Amino acid sequence: MSLVMETKPVPHIQVLDEQGKVVDSEWMPELSDAQLRELMQRMVFTRVWDQRAVKLTRQGRLGFYAPVAGQEASMIGSEYATKKEDFILPAYRDVPQAVWHGWPMYQAFLYSRGHQHGGEIPQGVNIIPPQIIIGAQIVQASGVAMAFKLRNEPRVAITYTGDGGTSQGDFYEGINFAGAFGLPAVFIVQNNQFAISVPVRLQTAAETLAQKAIAAGIPGVQVDGMDVLGVYAATQHAVQRAREGDGPTLIESLTFRFGPHTMSGDDPTRYRTKDLEEEWARKDPLVRFRKYLESRDLWTESDEETTIEEAKTAVNDALKKADEYPKMTIPGLIDSMFAQLPSDLVRQREEFAGKEEK
Amino acid sequence: MAQLTMIQAITQAMDIALGADERVLVFGEDVGKNGGVFRATEGLQKKYGVDRVFDTPLAESGIAGLATGLSMQGFRPIAEIQFFGFMFEAMDQIAGQATRMRYRTNGRVSCPIVYRAPYGGGVKTPELHSDSLEGLLAQTPGLKVVVPSSPYDAKGLLLSAIEDEDPVFFLEHMKLYRSFREEVPEEAYRIPLGQAKVVREGKDITVVAYGAMVQTAKKAADEWAKTKGIEAEIIDLRTIKPIDIETIVRSVKKTHRAAVVQEAPRSAGVAAEVVAQINENAIFHLEAPVRRITPPDTIYPFGLIEDEWLPDAKQVLQGLDAVMSL
Numbered sequence: 001m002s003l004v005m006e007t008k009p010v011p012h013i014q015v016l017d018e019q020g021k022v023v024d025s026e027w028m029p030e031l032s033d034a035q036l037r038e039l040m041q042r043m044v045f046t047r048v049w050d051q052r053a054v055k056l057t058r059q060g061r062l063g064f065y066a067p068v069a070g071q072e073a074s075m076i077g078s079e080y081a082t083k084k085e086d087f088i089l090p091a092y093r094d095v096p097q098a099v100w101h102g103w104p105m106y107q108a109f110l111y112s113r114g115h116q117h118g119g120e121i122p123q124g125v126n127i128i129p130p131q132i133i134i135g136a137q138i139v140q141a142s143g144v145a146m147a148f149k150l151r152n153e154p155r156v157a158i159t160y161t162g163d164g165g166t167s168q169g170d171f172y173e174g175i176n177f178a179g180a181f182g183l184p185a186v187f188i189v190q191n192n193q194f195a196i197s198v199p200v201r202l203q204t205a206a207e208t209l210a211q212k213a214i215a216a217g218i219p220g221v222q223v224d225g226m227d228v229l230g231v232y233a234a235t236q237h238a239v240q241r242a243r244e245g246d247g248p249t250l251i252e253s254l255t256f257r258f259g260p261h262t263m264s265g266d267d268p269t270r271y272r273t274k275d276l277e278e279e280w281a282r283k284d285p286l287v288r289f290r291k292y293l294e295s296r297d298l299w300t301e302s303d304e305e306t307t308i309e310e311a312k313t314a315v316n317d318a319l320k321k322a323d324e325y326p327k328m329t330i331p332g333l334i335d336s337m338f339a340q341l342p343s344d345l346v347r348q349r350e351e352f353a354g355k356e357e358k
Numbered sequence: 359m360a361q362l363t364m365i366q367a368i369t370q371a372m373d374i375a376l377g378a379d380e381r382v383l384v385f386g387e388d389v390g391k392n393g394g395v396f397r398a399t400e401g402l403q404k405k406y407g408v409d410r411v412f413d414t415p416l417a418e419s420g421i422a423g424l425a426t427g428l429s430m431q432g433f434r435p436i437a438e439i440q441f442f443g444f445m446f447e448a449m450d451q452i453a454g455q456a457t458r459m460r461y462r463t464n465g466r467v468s469c470p471i472v473y474r475a476p477y478g479g480g481v482k483t484p485e486l487h488s489d490s491l492e493g494l495l496a497q498t499p500g501l502k503v504v505v506p507s508s509p510y511d512a513k514g515l516l517l518s519a520i521e522d523e524d525p526v527f528f529l530e531h532m533k534l535y536r537s538f539r540e541e542v543p544e545e546a547y548r549i550p551l552g553q554a555k556v557v558r559e560g561k562d563i564t565v566v567a568y569g570a571m572v573q574t575a576k577k578a579a580d581e582w583a584k585t586k587g588i589e590a591e592i593i594d595l596r597t598i599k600p601i602d603i604e605t606i607v608r609s610v611k612k613t614h615r616a617a618v619v620q621e622a623p624r625s626a627g628v629a630a631e632v633v634a635q636i637n638e639n640a641i642f643h644l645e646a647p648v649r650r651i652t653p654p655d656t657i658y659p660f661g662l663i664e665d666e667w668l669p670d671a672k673q674v675l676q677g678l679d680a681v682m683s684l
């Protein structure tokens with residue numbers, strides 16, 4: 001007799017190893033050469049954009065920014081498996097997924113600065129602005145997914161959180177609601193090993209974060225988050241399950257952020273060893289995928305350079321557009337509180353008119 | 359016209375809304391087959407089906423988060439929080455999420471949710487069922503907070519709340535659910551949010567109240583009129599955010615004295631806000647300082663001492679006497 005239950009390990013998906021060699025062809029996704037190249041372009045583009053964003057933040061030209069380098073495969077591979085009509089609920093670091101899903105980059109920059117127009121998502125773009133409260137988007141994702149189910153729309157809600165996010169009550173409530181109602185939702189945990197400074201082993205006694213799905217009665221799977229093909233394959237299967245009415249899936253993507261938590265004074269040397277950083281640097285998702293594509297003659301140095309230039313131009317254009325956008329006003333802020341302003345706010349609107357100019 | 363209790367009027371309002379608008383959904387704990395622990399949703403699941411009136415897992419943040427997501431996608435959820443004290447569990451989805459969506463998206467996305475919750479003292483509940491926590495909500499930008507004090511108002515205010523384009527918290531005093539009936543028209547009618555109502559006319563002092571305290575204030579005023587010939591004018595706020603200061607100021611300009619009665623602890627609440635607004639808008643019309651008539655600043659004491667803790671007609675009269683004596 002024993003109270004200890006042996007848990008079966010969750011499935012682990014990996015297509016490419018660190019050398020770009022195929023280690024599991026069973027999970028190899030069906031992607032055309034053009035699509036494979038597009039995945040690489042997006043990852044290189046995002047790396048360059050991230051490097052620029054880090055610099056711009058240091059110069060005070062952006063506001064709040066959470067660097068993404070290291071997580072490109074996890075972010076871009078998963079978004080690439082969605083359709084435009086699917087709805088993404090990002091966390092604060094998940095700006096790339098939102099942008100690749102249609103959020104204009106200049107609006108992402110305005111969002112970073114705290115300008116309301118940043119969050120004014122264009123019609124037809126199926127995202128909401130990145131979530132700041134850890135886990136809040138997970139329960140909302142179930143609501144969005146329920147809307148699709150009630151309307152019989154073949155759409156999926158995809159939401160992201162981190163390793164720390166799985167400790168929140170909202171994480172369990174969200175995946176449990178999705179399971180109980182059989183909702184078309186995909187919950188992606190980007191386990192980048194640290195919730196700011198706190199390592200995963202201090203977050204939970206659970207061996208994997210994916211196994212948290214078991215308690216909610218939904219499938220949970222782990223994927224090598226530095227392998228863009230693995231992430232794509234895992235997400236594609238989960239999205240398809242959801243779309244076909246088979247319910248939600250939890251995906252744990254094992255990844256690493258190369259940079260700090262955010263650009264607001266975080267110093268990773270306080271909580272990460274150099275050895276660990278080097279270990280993960282060897283897993284760099286761009287290096288691995290580049291090797292794979294080169295082995296298939298699908299990527300050249302000149303492709304790389306062209307993409308880098310495209311990214312630099314795109315960032316500059318977006319920055320210019322963000323700079324030129326009209327400033328916020330207090331009356332404009334007040335107007336955004338209600339569809340119809342109550343009389344007390346009408347009075348306050350008059351009181352504060354022109355305050356930013358005084 | 360039918361004589362309805364407040365809970366019947368609330369059920370009728372949801373029935374009308376569910377019938378009129380396919381986007382309206384009703385969900386929460388025990389609201390389906392069981393018809394709600396107070397029977398507010400009695401018969402609605404049978405009439406509208408399990409897709410539109412349904413039970414959820416027992417998790418308030420999940421319920422409120424579901425409402426956030428559904429409303430972002432164009433539904434009009436009526437989410438029941440089984441007891442107001444459980445709101446703490448849902449507070450982020452209310453104050454941190456749904457009420458900010460319009461701001462966050464610069465008007466592109468709104469969350470037209472109605473959160474309904476029973477609250478209020480005097481019915482011998484366990485802890486965290488009876489507390490008057492409305493002050494916490496009233497300071498939440500982007501949220502309207504409605505507290506009906508009668509069956510007629512409950513129906514008209516709830517229909518307005520459901521049709522509102524922004525989130526509304528709708529508080530239902532448990533003691534008022536079945537304490538009296540009044541004539542309620544069967545058809546749909548709306549009472550605009552943000553409008554107070556003079557429920558008793560008087561020339562000597564303005565008494566502002568809401569929820570069950572309207573009845574307490576009325577009782578005190580009637581006794582006062584009989585014993586002392588002093589006539590209090592009673593204003594039922596009906597919406598505590600935003601407050602209808604125009605109606606209050608009009609009354610204060612007539613009576614020159616005022617008091618506010620609330621069931622919540624004294625400090626930093628709705629009563630304090632009413633006093634502040636009277637000061638800002640009508641201080642030179644006052645003959646005496648405005649007084650708050652409230653319980654002390656303590657935790658709501660469930661059980662044995664709650665009747666002593668809650669303001670009663672006697673405490674209201676003492677408070678009014680103090681204002682009149684100056």
